[in-house]
Amino acid sequence: MAGRRAVDRPPVWAAARRPYAVLALVAVCFTVVQLVFTARIGLGWDESVYLSQVARGVPAAEFTAPRARGVQLLAAPVALLTPSVTAIRWYLSMLSGIALFLAYAPWIRLRPGSLAPLAAALFAGLWLSVLYGNEAMPNMWLAYCAVAGVGLACLADRRPASGLATAGVVAAFALASLLRPSDATWLAAPLLAYGIVRRRARLFAAVAAGLVIGWAQWMGEALVRFGGPMARLRAAGAENATGLHFSLPDHLRALNGPLLCRFGVECGGFPPAQIAWFAAVPVVAGLGVWAARRRSLLAAAACGLSLAFVYLFTVGYAAPRFLLPAYALLALPAAAGVVWLCRRRGTAVLAVAGVACYFALQARSVVVHGGQIQAARAVNPAVAARLQQLGMRPPCFLYGHDAVQIAYLARCAAHGVFRHYGGRSSVPSSIRAALRRGEWVGVITASRRPPAPFLTSWTAVELRLDGGTRRYVFLPPGH
Incomplete structure (x- = not known):
């Protein structure tokens, strides 16, 4: 019997770690795709502003009120050594693959099996993810923080509570708030509300502590450079056209480019194929929440929709990158919905065909838009x-x-x-x-x-x- 158990252990060990191996493979493929298709794309305006703050030998460009310092912290390890765009792109491509793995890894403990790797693949396969994965812009990195932060928060809420998971929640939301304090707050709002209603003081304190770190830096800089926090908020609101708006039509037109529907840029028409997957995401995600009946997936959906609401109803213009954190979180219940459909004979073919069409459409968009952007920035x-x-x-x-x-x-x-x-x-x-x-x-x-x-x-x-x-x-x- 002892020999029998010794023989059985390796398959059990391998089965427990197989989802991590698959997730690692998804992350490696994501990095390779970036290096092949987007690593040669030149810098955009916002990237140049962020990188100039730390790039060696480059005068710092004007740093306006809406910006935060998280991006330059991420890029600093390479930018301080060289301002080379190629070096920064390669570094961020590899860092992005690592971040994708680390963000979705906690979800394997929450939902053992294929859900986390499939969700990571759905998000990484999005043409926007490939384009922004190695860019010095906050939205993609905020997406990783959001996925990791919500997953770790759900682990920290288990009994007995995990001190390591709680520390991870603080770290995830600290980095998120250093990247974009307002976005991080909206992402965290459902978790904070849950902590208050269910009296989860430990969880509430961990999320709030992370947010305080980024907001403290933002407010300190506001006092030094922008005439105080309220003056900075007013300046940021004026620059970002905040207020009551309904920008969903602009976001739909931007699904097929351009990268910014503002400043007189022609946003084009409504692309039917892109709108189809955009509309399918909340439907399949809702199905996943219903089918799995897991609090963790409900938390992911709630946090993703919280951020989406802000950009659809309080910002007067559209850029497709704004919704990247929402896509990253909604990929989790959407993956659960796909898995549920695949377990039923009548819907499995439809689910597989839908996912295949999604990846084909995204691959075409990467080639088309990546080439156009590379040519424009050249x-x-x-x-x-x-x-x-x-x-x-x-x-x-x-x-x-x-x-x-x-x-x-x-x-x-x-x-x-x-x-x-x-x-x-x-x-x-x-x-x-x-x-x-x-x-x-x-x-x-x-x-x-x-x-x-x-x-x-x-x-x-x-x-x-x-x-x-x-x-x-x-x-x-x-x-």
């Missing part, structure tokens, strides 16, 4: 190279269209604008300050026609780029 390194040929050297200051991204590559200070170049009666104050400091100054535009009156006396120089793309730099008189 203009910026070319502009930076042409400006250096014109004699631009640090210290320098760039103003205008894509100025923040180009300035990061050229190691310049910058002030970016979308459409309004200012200077209706005089030269903008940031340009005047740079001229007083004796810096090389250039105003970048997409048109030879001066976009502001102060540029009529400046010299326009065409920057010849490959592919017929045109950019212009306006140089000050006597430059």
Whole structure:
């Protein structure tokens, strides 16, 4: 009998760890897909702002009221050594794969079996996840914190309570609040309400402690740089167009791009295939909650919907990345719904076909949108190279269209604008300050026609780029 038990142990050991192995495989595949399809994409505006705060040799770009410091902390280990976009992309790709594994791993203890790996695959397979997985932007990293935080909170709520899980809750929501304090608070709201109603003081304290860490940093910076917390909140609200809104139509149009439905960007029509999976997510997730009847899946759905509500009803514009934390959490009950459907002969084929179509659609979107974004951002390194040929050297200051991204590559200070170049009666104050400091100054535009009156006396120089793309730099008189 002893020999029999010794023989039986390895299969039991392997079965217990198989979900972790499958989840690790999903994470590795996720990293590989990023390295293949998105690691060569250049920096966006927001990324350039975040990275410039810590990147070696790069002047810090203007850090506005809505932003928080979590992203630069994540990127700092590499950015402090080198500002190389390629190095940062590779580092974030690998970190993203590790974060995906760590985020969904607690759910294997909550729901042993295939649910956590399938949920991770559903989320990682989303074209937005592949695109933003290695970007220095807060939303994807907030998604990982949300999944890990809710899972650990459910583990910490078990009896006997786990001290390690409780510490993990604090850590997850601390990082989430350092990334985006307001989003972290909305994600945590259902957990805080549960802690109050069910008198789970330990759980409530752990979630609240994590939130306090990020909010304390945000409020401290508000006092030092923005005139106090209320002034910073008002400035952040004005910049993000917060208030009572109904932006669901904009979010539906943005499912197929562009990455930002604002500042005059044409959002396009309503893509039927993308809307189909978007509509299926809450339906299948609801089915999963009903079928499993597990408190943990209900918590995941509640926290995901809490954040989705904020962006659909209180923000006056759309960007598809805003809903990434909601997708990451809803993937868990959705996976439970898919598993339930697959266990029934009449619905198994439908479920498998639906998941296959979902992955096929997302793969096509990654190729199409990834290629478009890579081509659009490839203009910026070319502009930076042409400006250096014109004699631009640090210290320098760039103003205008894509100025923040180009300035990061050229190691310049910058002030970016979308459409309004200012200077209706005089030269903008940031340009005047740079001229007083004796810096090389250039105003970048997409048109030879001066976009502001102060540029009529400046010299326009065409920057010849490959592919017929045109950019212009306006140089000050006597430059």
